[in-house]
Amino acid sequence: MSQPGPVPAAVDTPGDEPCAQIWSVYISEAEKYDKALVDSWRGNMNGILIFAGLFSAVLTSFIIQSYQMLQPQNPDPNTLLMAHLVQQFAIATNTTLLSQSVLDSVATSANSSTSLDHSRFVICNILWFLSLGLSLACALTATLVEQWARDFLQRTEMLPSPVKRARIFAYLYYVEFSCLILCRDVSYKFAGLKRFRMHAFVGTIPLLLHMSLLLFLGGLVPFLLPVNHAVAYVAAGVLAVVLIFYVGISILPLIQYDCPYKTP
Secondary structure, three states, X not given: OOOOOOOOHHHOOOOOHHXXXXXXXXXXXXXXXHHHHHHHHHHHHHHHHHHHXXXXXXXXXXXXXXXXXXOOOOOOHXXXXXXXXXXXXXXXXXXXXXXXXXXXXXXXXXXXXXXHHHHHHHHHHHHHHHHHHHHHHHHHHHHHHHHHHHHHHHHHHOOOOHHHHHHHHHOOOOOOOOHHHHHHOOOHHHHHHHHOOHHHHHHHHHHHHHHHHHHHHHHHHHHHOOOOHHHHHHHHHHHHHHHHHHHHHHHHHXXXXXXXXXXX
């Protein structure tokens, strides 16, 4: 089925007919720009939604394990066994003073080790919960941007008259304004984008997702340290390489203007 032709200028308000043909060309070019812009936003937001969903699922599985470490832990069985053996030895040999000093040293060592491990898990959970919050915020914001993008196009597509649609673009609603005034004014929708910094707002969403990923990687190091130092050091090395790479590709476009590596 062929597409319906343009609506005749007769539907416009009297006095608008001389402007209709001019504004039909204006609207055609403006809609091409708007469609390309909205398609770019939608593509970026769809990718963010997919990545944020998968990342949040993976992060949640780590948080389930690390959250248990924040709960009060039972005393170490090895420490209790050692204290019991020291007490039995003291009773058998009547060396109460010596046994008390040994018990104090064992308790101090156990408490310091437990306190250090607990502080590491606290840091880990802080980083991971922040990461999860940023990831969910990115998903919510991406959904809102897609909704705003649909509304952005529908504001003019629902109007049949070229001049009335042009007034929506130009933020003008009065019939008395002439074509010269319409030509001179900035597009309504584009002016709204600049006024409310829509481009900058959309550009910050990937940045928040990058921060969420870096927080997750940063939380891996304190999470692995109590388990195995070698694995923790390897993870820290990988994190350092990733951080240096990210900072490098973020700074490079500021030095070399033809560099295609553009990050938010």
